[in-house]
Amino acid sequence: MKKLKRMSLTTRLSWTGFAFISPFVLGFLFFFLEPLLQSLRFVFSKVDVTLDGYHTTWLGMENLRYIFREDATFSQNLVTSVSNLVWQVPIILVFSLFFAIILNQKFAGRTVVRAIFFLPVVIASGLILEIISGDAAAGTALAGDVVAAGGSSSQNDALQELLLNSGLNSEWINGITKVANSLFDLTWMTGIQMIIFLAGLQSIPHPLYEAASIEGATAWESFWKITLPMLTPIIQLNLVYTIVDSFTDVGNTVMQQVMKNQQLVRYGWTAAMSWVYFVIIAVILVVVFVAFYLIERNTEKSHA
């Protein structure tokens, strides 16, 4: 105690600050870093669980060789998941920005509309949606084409026929119908991103828009010249969040496979699969960061 009093204010404050974050430091060591390194070790070893503990034996690259060479579905799942990510993320971002812009306007009944638009945050379970959309599609097939939910099978056929008649090649048609079918699910993945965009929109100073409208800018122009540039950091935040969040998506085939192996107590394969997937995502995140860094530098240059 005496020692504490003899410290200068800055030292004392810095120790207080460290005390405040100490729960995180402890948690990081025991519930994050240790399991992380351990699962990295699992990638290269065989894990045997016994009644009073578990032990690992070194295998080298065996697990990695297995998941790529012998597992029939992993490579394919990996490609599907990553390519889904590439086309789904932009759609999710555009949707959530669009919804946020609607909610940010002032109109009568806004509170009710906002409460409804936030529902995806509460029913944030892909699992429930999966059951619903599978079930709704089955329902339409059974009950005639009445309950046309987003992406029902009958709409799908109509769209496919339309595209076929317009003479596109079949690869394009498959792609377009895939996107159209998943639009319903994608709208439901916009919850958090919409909230973040909404907060971002509200942090843009209003005088900017007033000045622009006095100068004769239309709403369309001020969207491209004010809203979008001001939102750049938030778009980046949302991009990262969406990519990271795709791990928890129930439709993620790699993660489904990981879970299946985990239930069969194959720790080595589970660890190897999730690490491979994580490394790929990390590379994508690095690309995103570099791209945004370049964009920022370019805009600074053009202003200078």
Added chain:
Amino acid sequence: MFDRYKSMIKHRSYKNPQVVRDKILSSVLWICRWVFILALCYLFLFPMFFLISTSLQDPSSVNDPSVIFIPKLISLDSIKEMISILNYWDSALLTLEIAVFSTLASLVSCSLVGYGFSRFNFKFKNVFFVLVILTIIVPRQVILPSLALNFQFFDFGGVLSLLPEGSDSINLVNTVWTFVLPSLFSTGLRSGVFIFIFRQFFLGLPKDLEEAARIDGCGAIRTYVRIIAPLAVPAFVTVALFSFVWHWNDLYSSSMFFSSEIKPLMPLLDNLSVLIDRADIGTTAYSARTYMASAPLLAVLPPLILYIFTQRFFTESIERSGIVG
């Protein structure tokens, strides 16, 4: 002066074609906007309509093509049956315990950590914050297998093995501690996000209050409890709702940490068709639909009720919590 008003009145009259054109344009825009909004509202409400109407239908009339949304024969059979198949009361209670206790733990620890990051300067502060970001970016699936093993043979970071008596480890698997303990040390489910939200909020508060409190001789903890925490209600509400909902809807962690018969709801939903088959209630492909619908309805109801009651407070809090600073 008076003339100007006169000309303004004349300018606004309906005889002026410019004014008429503006009026038409704005009402067309108004209609377009509401068509959009209503369509989207339908999209967001559709699952609830669908679940309620399908699960209230009598299993025998599910296949009736003339039934659209409003069931002809209302029955609670499928819901009752599903409550027993899912072991609903026990599973829901378990899920509720996980969500409530982890949320409380997250609120306490993440707000403290966020406060520490926002207000104090210490060595390697930025390094520590990068570590927080790292816990957000590294998906839980990567650490979950070894985390589950650690919980199965949990020894409090080696402390338990130092004690002379008793076993070397205790089994925390199938208990709520698998969620609460990491949350208590702000490394639980999405704790990094919560730390981030709290930090952003505290950064936006004026520093004068704390300085005044310090000059008056108020210690750091007391300043936090008495002055800072009451100001941070919006951040607390936002984090509480997010945390509750995310824990409630979590599938991956809960399927790893729970292997007993009574599980949280999401892992049960994941195996729904297996459960229905095993229960052997004589379903056909058609009547299974009402069962398939009543399970998600039961699972989604508690957070939905919570949301309906806190909705107003929540939407306001989100705007004031300054998530993006």
